[in-house]
Amino acid sequence: MLRMPPGRVRRVIRQAVRGRPRRVRLDNDQRRAQLLALARAAFSDRAYDDVSIDDIAREAKISKGLLYHYFPTKRDLYVAGLREIAADLVQAVTSVPPNLAPIDQARAGLDAYLDHITRHARAYVSLMRGGIGSDPEVAEVVEGVRTQLADTFVKDQPFAPLLAGNARFETTVRGWIGFVEHATIDWCVHQRMSRDDLRELLVEILFGIMKAALPPVFRPTLS
Amino acid sequence: MLRMPPGRVRRVIRQAVRGRPRRVRLDNDQRRAQLLALARAAFSDRAYDDVSIDDIAREAKISKGLLYHYFPTKRDLYVAGLREIAADLVQAVTSVPPNLAPIDQARAGLDAYLDHITRHARAYVSLMRGGIGSDPEVAEVVEGVRTQLADTFVKDQPFAPLLAGNARFETTVRGWIGFVEHATIDWCVHQRMSRDDLRELLVEILFGIMKAALPPVFRPTLS
DNA sequence: TCAACTATTGACTTATGGTCAATACGGACG
DNA sequence: CGTCCGTATTGACCATAAGTCAATAGTTGA
Structure with missing residues (x-):
């Protein structure tokens, strides 16, 4: 196999060449941002295993070693x-x-959710499908999103304060998040209904589910 | 590195040793079943990348080459x-x-579901978390399970015939499956309620959701 | 005993994640 | 203008694990 000459020798060679490509130096933040952007793009449209570090380094026009300087693995x-x-x-x-x-509030949140997803469908899928099975850090990120979204949709609802810490309620909230994710993915794939119809469905389900999850005593409080 | 002597030479050596381990020959089906069992166990408690083919071959006491004879990748x-x-x-x-x-019917199905899951928790997680992100065959298997479960729970319900092909209904069914999965995983992790309570919650939600998803005209039909 | 069939082997190739000592660039300072 | 110093950058190298294949060993039937 052909082996590149060591640096010093090569410099001499390059200096003899007109218009040689100068080595580009970026500061820490710029380089990091560039690599992150490339990584997001790559991992969004290919599977984790189909993205190689060498690919990304090549796209960034840097050596693999430098990439590992910014991201250790x-x-x-x-x-x-x-x-x-x-x-x-x-x-x-x-x-x-x-x-x-x-x-x-719920309507607006779901609108934002669906809107964001339609504009970043691939990223959404790569997020929710959790590119690496059972990696704890990945799981943590995904769980974090679910928890934050759940909080957002539930915390300002009238029934929330009545039910903090209630097992049935907590489980139901998680379940609703699952409902939203699956219905949304199904919608992305099959395009069976308009975005507005889906949003209304999700809102109705949210309130319907919460009512069903409430202990009977509280139900009159709601509607 | 030490290199094993070729087969013929080694045979002579082995014959000189008392009680040498004979090469075990299994027929096609037995071997395949053995390897599948080992694979299921391995992939159930370690991540895909943490399971190496050499590991499994070693556990099966066969060479890697033979494993590749049965499973090409x-x-x-x-x-x-x-x-x-x-x-x-x-x-x-x-x-x-x-x-x-x-x-x-729904109750019994969910009972069986929860029972099976508690007895095969690791396998369930490795199934639903989809060990390999975005592999089409894996996705197909997982989707197949969801579809079959959805059919099982919905096909005998009184409202089903009214709604076949209805977009709102189909989407809701998918969503309910998502609800069940997430609530179940949450339950496995946090153990916040008894299995019976969870099952009752899931049943109530199933009927509650379906009612909410029905076009208003049909609702009286239900309860 | 031999021939044919098939289960089995293990050395080899290849791809890729990850390491590290050496190098090039740019600025500060005399 | 030179030269020292900090840091961005390189590319050869290593280690591991997936995947290949020609050769071998065990079995069965004539």
Whole structure:
């Protein structure tokens, strides 16, 4: 196999060449941001195992060694990208105008959720399908998103204070999140209904489920 | 590195040793079954990447080459094991006594589901978390389980014939499956309630959700 | 005893994640 | 202008694990 000459020798060679490609130096933050962006793109449209570190290094026009200087393992790079994707989604959903009526709050949140997902479908799938099975850090990110979304949708609802810590209620909230995820993915795949119809369905289900999960005593409180 | 002597030479050596381990020959089906069992066990308690083909070959006391004779890739081995796990789960849920009242049918199915899961928790997690992110065959298996379970729980219900093909209904069914999965996983992790309480919650939610998903005209039909 | 069939082997290749000592670039300072 | 120093950058190298294949050993029947 052909082996590149060592650095010093090569420099001489390159200096003899007109218009040689100068080595590009970026500062820490710029380089890190560039690599993260490339990683997000790569991991969003290929499976984890189908993305090689060499690919990303090549796209960034840097050596693999430098990439490892910024992200000590492939997993770290992946998780860092995933965290950004997760943060974007949570950001989109939580930055909905406050002081709406409870049901409109939910509507607005779900609108933001569906909107964000349609605009970043691949990233969403790579987030929720959890590219690496059973990696604790990945699981932590995904769980974090679920918890934050659950909080967002439930905390301002009238029934929430009555039920904090109630096992049935907590389980139901988690379940509703599962409902939303699966219904959304199904919707992405099959396109069976309009986005507005889906949003209304999810809102109705949210209130319907919560009513069903309440201990009977509290039910009159609701509607 | 020490290199093993070629077969013929080694045979002579072995023959000189008292009680040498004879090479074990199994027929095709036995060997395949053995490897599948080992694979299921391995992939159930370690992540896909943490299971090496050499490990499994070592456990089976065979060479790696032979393993590749039975399963042409690691993925094939993994998927074959996954299919078995999936079939077991579906089998458990569908083999519930027929001719029960609709709500008891659902109850019995969910009982079987939760029972099977508690007895095969690791396999269930490795199934649902989808060990390999975004592998089409894996996705197909998981989707297949969901579809079959959904059919099982919905096909005998009184509202089903009214709604076949209805987009809202189909989406809701998928969502309910998501609800069940997430609530179940949450229950496995936190152990916040008894299995019976969870089962009752899931049944109530199933009927509550379906009612909410029905177009208003049909609702009186139900309760 | 031999031939044919098939289960089995293990050395080899290849791909890729990860390491590290050496190097090039740019600025500060005399 | 030179030269020292900090840091971004390199590329050869290593280690591991997936996957290949020609050769071998055990079995069965004539």
